Amino acid sequence: MKILVAYKRVIDYNVRVQVKPDGSGVMTEGVKLSANPFDDIALEEALRLREKGIASEVIVVTIAPADAQAHLRNGLAMGANRAIHVVSEQAVAPLTAARVLLKLIETEQPGLVLLGKQAIDDDASQTGPMLAALWDRPQATFASKVEVSASSARVTREIDAGLEILEVDLPAVVTVDLRLNEPRFIKLPDIMKAKSKPMQTIAIDTLAIDASNHHTTTRFAPPAQRQKGVLVKDVPELVAALKARGLL
Amino acid sequence: MSKILIIAEHRSGKLNSSTAKCVTAARAMQAQAIDIAVFSSDPAAVAAQAAKLDGVSRVLSLDHPANDPALAATLAPQVVALAAGYTHVLAPSTTFGKDLLPRVAALLGESMASDLMKVIDAYTFERPIYAGNAITTVQAAADRKLIASVRLASFAATGEQSGSAPIEAVKLDVPLPTHTRFIELQAGAQDRPDLQSAARVVSGGRALGSAEAFSIIYALADKLGAAVGASRAAVDAGYVASDLQVGQTGKIIAPGLYIAIGISGAIQHLTGIKDAGTIVAINKDGEAPIFEVADIGLVGDLFKLVPELTAALD
Numbered sequence: 063m064k065i066l067v068a069y070k071r072v073i074d075y076n077v078r079v080q081v082k083p084d085g086s087g088v089m090t091e092g093v094k095l096s097a098n099p100f101d102d103i104a105l106e107e108a109l110r111l112r113e114k115g116i117a118s119e120v121i122v123v124t125i126a127p128a129d130a131q132a133h134l135r136n137g138l139a140m141g142a143n144r145a146i147h148v149v150s151e152q153a154v155a156p157l158t159a160a161r162v163l164l165k166l167i168e169t170e171q172p173g174l175v176l177l178g179k180q181a182i183d184d185d186a187s188q189t190g191p192m193l194a195a196l197w198d199r200p201q202a203t204f205a206s207k208v209e210v211s212a213s214s215a216r217v218t219r220e221i222d223a224g225l226e227i228l229e230v231d232l233p234a235v236v237t238v239d240l241r242l243n244e245p246r247f248i249k250l251p252d253i254m255k256a257k258s259k260p261m262q263t264i265a266i267d268t269l270a271i272d273a274s275n276h277h278t279t280t281r282f283a284p285p286a287q288r289q290k291g292v293l294v295k296d297v298p299e300l301v302a303a304l305k306a307r308g309l310l
Numbered sequence: 311m312s313k314i315l316i317i318a319e320h321r322s323g324k325l326n327s328s329t330a331k332c333v334t335a336a337r338a339m340q341a342q343a344i345d346i347a348v349f350s351s352d353p354a355a356v357a358a359q360a361a362k363l364d365g366v367s368r369v370l371s372l373d374h375p376a377n378d379p380a381l382a383a384t385l386a387p388q389v390v391a392l393a394a395g396y397t398h399v400l401a402p403s404t405t406f407g408k409d410l411l412p413r414v415a416a417l418l419g420e421s422m423a424s425d426l427m428k429v430i431d432a433y434t435f436e437r438p439i440y441a442g443n444a445i446t447t448v449q450a451a452a453d454r455k456l457i458a459s460v461r462l463a464s465f466a467a468t469g470e471q472s473g474s475a476p477i478e479a480v481k482l483d484v485p486l487p488t489h490t491r492f493i494e495l496q497a498g499a500q501d502r503p504d505l506q507s508a509a510r511v512v513s514g515g516r517a518l519g520s521a522e523a524f525s526i527i528y529a530l531a532d533k534l535g536a537a538v539g540a541s542r543a544a545v546d547a548g549y550v551a552s553d554l555q556v557g558q559t560g561k562i563i564a565p566g567l568y569i570a571i572g573i574s575g576a577i578q579h580l581t582g583i584k585d586a587g588t589i590v591a592i593n594k595d596g597e598a599p600i601f602e603v604a605d606i607g608l609v610g611d612l613f614k615l616v617p618e619l620t621a622a623l624d
Contacts, residue, residue, distance in 0.1 A: 080439040
């Protein structure tokens with residue numbers, strides 16, 4: 063089977079994001095960009111399924127501005143067979159992303175679509191379930207273990223109450239959680255090899271999808287700052303400070 | 311005027327307090343009606359609890375064997391059918407709501423808002439992005455249905471002083487999919503207060519060094535009647551189960567008292583505790599970022615200080 067992996071480019075998770083003083087957005091100039099950490103885990107899982115002989119081909123997909131080719135080359139260097147770049151100069155909302163992915167699914171007919179459980183920029187956690195809904199297929203979100211057989215997958219999900227195990231018929235959408243795996247490092251020869259792997263470019267306008275967003279962000283602001291705290295020197299002082307605040 | 315449908319979260323016959331927090335958010339939306347939908351194979355007990363919540367207009371009881379345990383694929387088409395008469399559909403931003411609501415929104419062809427943290431009016435709200443490092447004000451189109459998940463740490467649970475909503479059984483004629491099957495739930499230990507609703511939380515980090523050493527965290531938590539949490543480092547190291555993780559990728563909590571022990575305070579962890587009432591940090595590294603947000607800090611060896619603190623609470 064083919065596996066499609068949604069592979070978003072985001073501001074690197076180590077960057078302390080700053081809001082622009084005029085409240086129009088966050089500072090993005092000169093800021094390091096990387097693959098969304100959850101998407102690296104999704105790609106790693108797809109590669110492992112191919113190494114086990116379950117998947118025949120792994121395709122990474124991104125929806126990003128024209129300069130995102132280096133990002134996709136990273137995915138190819140990690141081991142994906144080919145890449146699809148849907149070019150959109152504007153960031154797209156999750157519903158639009160799901161509609162784009164559905165278009166690609168209609169062409170590619172994958173047996174499994176893997177996504178991160180959320181992107182660390184918009185923190186929405188929506189695209190996977192939205193895609194599953196539009197595709198009318200099962201979803202297994204927050205996966206920490208995925209076992210794929212011929213026609214179904216058994217997925218362990220990290221939910222608030224503990225671990226839930228679901229069985230889903232294929233094709234299906236799975237969104238991955240942190241503990242699913244440890245993504246591999248990219249080796250130099252693989253970077254060279256990635257340069258000759260196929261990369262298809264599609265302008266988002268040519269997909270004829272409804273890209274409307276019913277929500278408009280009108281303002282960005284930094285979070286409220288907490289008051290500076292005090293240091294106490296020992297346990298009795300700590301207990302006294304807690305009592306003074308009425309907490310004991 | 312808003313007509314709001316809230317999808318109840320429940321387990322083992324108990325309504326989750328997350329539902330009462332959604333009611334608080336709904337009440338801030340100039341609600342003309344707030345209805346709670348209880349999907350279950352045996353909804354009576356949960357429906358009765360939901361009916362007591364202040365400000366609730368009606369409880370809709372959706373009795374179907376396929377509704378237990380709750381699966382997003384099964385619930386979503388039913389929620390879509392119910393949503394017809396409503397301007398808003400809300401659910402808690404828990405793994406339950408995060409799994410279900412985007413599926414509902416896509417079936418309805420609507421955008422969705424995740425982690426609504428402040429209601430400004432029925433269609434204007436705030437939500438966090440970038441692990442809480444920026445807060446956005448979002449305007450939703452008033453001629454569309456607003457589908458939103460409610461961030462639990464931002465809303466108090468509505469009370470039960472005056473609520474006595476009627477409970478109505480609703481039968482939906484909706485085909486349900488069979489492509490998704492529940493196999494089992496491996497529940498975490500439930501003998502301590504629930505992390506997401508606890509008034510006090512004691513959390514341990516990598517510095518504990520082992521699962522055995524976490525016993526000093528449990529001892530302190532039990533003395534305080536607190537829930538136990540952990541940093542991602544402690545979970546990854548296998549000291550505790552992953553459902554105890556606090557932070558951007560774990561649970562976002564807002565207890566009155568949060569005690570962080572041996573936790574350095576990575577951005578992703580701080581996101582999960584920013585709204586706590588009082589943050590106490592115990593760490594041997596006085597330069598650790600946790601001290602930038604802590605209200606009370608104590609620098610020193612946790613293996614000496616934590617048992618001393620536990621003993622001092624006698």
